[in-house]
Amino acid sequence: MTSDAKKLSLLLLFIPFALWIALLIVLPHIGMFELSLKEKIAPRVYEYSLANYKNFVTEPIYWNTLLRTGGVSLLVTFLALLIGFPVAYYIAKVAGKRSKGALFLLCLIPLWVSDLIRAFGWILLLRETGVISTALQASGLIDGPIEFLYNDATVVMGLVYTVVLFMIVPLVSTLDGMDNEMIEAGYNLGGNGFTVLRRIIIPYAMPGIVAGCIVVFMLSAGSYLTPILLGGKNSSWFTEQIYDQFITRYNWESGAAFGFVLLIFTSFVVWLGLKLSGQTLSSTVAKS
Amino acid sequence: MNTSTSVPDLECHQISKNFGSVQAVDQVSFDIPPGSFFSILGPSGCGKTTLMRMIAGFESPSNGDIRIKGQSVLGTPPNKRNVKMVFQHLALFPMMNVYDNIAYGLRCNGVKRADIDRKVGDVLERVALPDLAKREIHQLSGGQKQRIAIARCMVLDPDVLLLDEPLGALDLKLREAMKIELKLLQHQFNTTFVYITHDQSEALVMSDHVAVMNEGRFEQIGTPQTLYHKPATSFVAGFVGESNQWRGTVVDSTTDSISVDVGTGFKAIATPPPGAGLASGSAVTVFVRPEHISVDRAHHAAADASAKTNELSGTIDSLLFNGANSRVLVRDLTGELIEADITLTGGLDDPKPGESVRLSWHAASALCF
Numbered sequence: 001m002t003s004d005a006k007k008l009s010l011l012l013l014f015i016p017f018a019l020w021i022a023l024l025i026v027l028p029h030i031g032m033f034e035l036s037l038k039e040k041i042a043p044r045v046y047e048y049s050l051a052n053y054k055n056f057v058t059e060p061i062y063w064n065t066l067l068r069t070g071g072v073s074l075l076v077t078f079l080a081l082l083i084g085f086p087v088a089y090y091i092a093k094v095a096g097k098r099s100k101g102a103l104f105l106l107c108l109i110p111l112w113v114s115d116l117i118r119a120f121g122w123i124l125l126l127r128e129t130g131v132i133s134t135a136l137q138a139s140g141l142i143d144g145p146i147e148f149l150y151n152d153a154t155v156v157m158g159l160v161y162t163v164v165l166f167m168i169v170p171l172v173s174t175l176d177g178m179d180n181e182m183i184e185a186g187y188n189l190g191g192n193g194f195t196v197l198r199r200i201i202i203p204y205a206m207p208g209i210v211a212g213c214i215v216v217f218m219l220s221a222g223s224y225l226t227p228i229l230l231g232g233k234n235s236s237w238f239t240e241q242i243y244d245q246f247i248t249r250y251n252w253e254s255g256a257a258f259g260f261v262l263l264i265f266t267s268f269v270v271w272l273g274l275k276l277s278g279q280t281l282s283s284t285v286a287k288s
Numbered sequence: 289m290n291t292s293t294s295v296p297d298l299e300c301h302q303i304s305k306n307f308g309s310v311q312a313v314d315q316v317s318f319d320i321p322p323g324s325f326f327s328i329l330g331p332s333g334c335g336k337t338t339l340m341r342m343i344a345g346f347e348s349p350s351n352g353d354i355r356i357k358g359q360s361v362l363g364t365p366p367n368k369r370n371v372k373m374v375f376q377h378l379a380l381f382p383m384m385n386v387y388d389n390i391a392y393g394l395r396c397n398g399v400k401r402a403d404i405d406r407k408v409g410d411v412l413e414r415v416a417l418p419d420l421a422k423r424e425i426h427q428l429s430g431g432q433k434q435r436i437a438i439a440r441c442m443v444l445d446p447d448v449l450l451l452d453e454p455l456g457a458l459d460l461k462l463r464e465a466m467k468i469e470l471k472l473l474q475h476q477f478n479t480t481f482v483y484i485t486h487d488q489s490e491a492l493v494m495s496d497h498v499a500v501m502n503e504g505r506f507e508q509i510g511t512p513q514t515l516y517h518k519p520a521t522s523f524v525a526g527f528v529g530e531s532n533q534w535r536g537t538v539v540d541s542t543t544d545s546i547s548v549d550v551g552t553g554f555k556a557i558a559t560p561p562p563g564a565g566l567a568s569g570s571a572v573t574v575f576v577r578p579e580h581i582s583v584d585r586a587h588h589a590a591a592d593a594s595a596k597t598n599e600l601s602g603t604i605d606s607l608l609f610n611g612a613n614s615r616v617l618v619r620d621l622t623g624e625l626i627e628a629d630i631t632l633t634g635g636l637d638d639p640k641p642g643e644s645v646r647l648s649w650h651a652a653s654a655l656c657f
Contacts, residue, residue, distance in 0.1 A: 203383040
């Protein structure tokens with residue numbers, strides 16, 4: 001192949017990706033950013049200003065919602081790590097070669113069902129007339145029906161359930177790469193189970209942990225369906241505010257500004273997390 | 289030093305291990321005196337790694353007892369045994385630097401900070417890498433990693449140091465150098481080393497005593513010289529060093545000489561194994577090492593032929609030049625290839641393929657099992 005033909009084939013292979021990034025990510029964001037800087041001063045008359053961002057800062061309900069979304073997402077990330085790590089460790093280090101694949105597949109199966117259906121699954125279980133409430137009444141443990149939906153705990157649980165897989169996958173791949181000798185050496189040199197976990201396994205798995213946390217945090221902070229369906233109107237999720245601005249109030253300028261605020265906020269949290277754990281994007285997400 | 293010098297550092301008494309129906313280690317007993325270099329040599333799958341993992345505590349024996357400095361350690365978990373291990377791939381912790389790798393064990397034992405500093409410095413000095421404390425593991429060369437892995441164990445002052453084929457991953461030149469270095473380190477620390485390998489030259493060069501293991505059993509324990517010159521079983525004779533082998537049946541036997549018909553018309557005179565009177569008609573294998581066979585040109589043989597009891601003639605098939613360890617492959621009249629050591633000087637005198645030669649060796653150097 002001549003070098004020209006080589007260049008051409010490279011170009012052709014690269015084009016779909018470039019188009020995807022340019023048309024679906026970069027262009028819309030430029031448009032949204034422009035939109036977010038506009039202020040309506042009369043019907044069909046707009047002027048560039050920072051009014052939309054000013055509005056976000058001066059209205060406590062908005063930034064409180066954002067902080068709440070961030071806080072709950074951090075909690076979700078932490079819980080997903082707490083649940084995902086033992087699962088990943090079991091799959092990567094304890095399970096035999098054959099059961100490993102089967103277990104991994106079991107973790108993947110929920111992904112075959114759409115988010116919406118899974119959320120409705122929770123609703124079927126948790127609503128006042130749902131499976132759990134009815135079962136508890138039938139067994140005589142409670143007298144009247146209980147509504148398990150529409151509270152923060154349910155939202156957190158639903159989110160953890162949705163995102164935990166994205167924690168397990170990078171953890172399994174990093175732990176898989178860890179030589180069993182390393183763990184045995186940890187014991188051989190005098191460490192107990194806790195020391196080996198703290199000084200050897202967790203530091204070794206750090207890139208996978210950080211990668212999983214970034215993905216899970218982003219997914220959780222940006223999720224819409226689960227908090228709305230399981231948390232109802234009280235969920236006060238920031239994506240709900242954005243939806244409100246766009247659809248209910250038909251205030252696209254403000255909605256665009258909120259979208260950017262969310263993007264900047266989550267990027268900042270991820271940056272802070274990377275700084276605190278001493279990792280970089282290329283050593284974590286790009287690696288797995 | 290007190291009276292404990294008489295107590296072996298490590299004793300294994302009749303230990304066995306089975307995985308399901310597979311007998312990995314079968315009734316192995318041995319004891320290792322303090323400060324010696326002991327090797328366990330065997331082909332892969334012979335159970336040597338299982339044996340080592342039992343000593344380290346990662347597996348528990350199905351039967352038998354393991355004693356360290358006279359104390360049974362069967363109920364002791366791996367992190368409480370004073371037996372340290374250098375793993376096959378060394379298992380240095382990549383997320384820690386050299387200092388932290390060595391300090392890890394000390395910290396686990398709750399040693400004070402100042403003592404850790406001093407001990408890590410000392411041990412680095414002893415493995416001759418005093419300036420490497422702040423290096424990351426991936427910055428070290430293969431030989432340096434090896435020495436750090438040993439230092440990491442030795443800093444804890446173990447009763448026994450186990451080494452599981454740690455030279456396997458190194459290239460040939462470095463492996464040769466590390467053999468000598470390991471022996472020197474063992475001398476310097478004066479700790480009992482138990483070295484597992486399938487490479488006989490590693491075992492022979494470094495060890496005070498070698499145990500040859502096969503199919504879960506110890507075939508023979510002895511000094512390298514004993515194993516090489518006086519193997520106890522046919523497995524040891526075949527596995528340690530190189531040999532020409534002939535299968536045949538005994539036709540005549542006395543206490544110090546035995547004659548074997550190897551089926552090609554050639555009757556080999558060999559030395560029988562001590563104690564075992566081999567009856568006429570029993571199937572045996574004769575082993576002769578290449579360095580015991582002398583090669584003479586056919587037309588001026590017989591110079592001292594009377595002294596050698598075995599003689600064969602053949603033609604040179606090929607020469608395997610390897611400096612001082614050159615070999616010649618001789619095809620005998622029945623078509624069998626026989627290896628013999630030879631000196632190739634590079635002069636015109638050297639034998640050439642196609643020449644007829646006469647091979648001869650003493651009955652004393654032909655062993656028979």
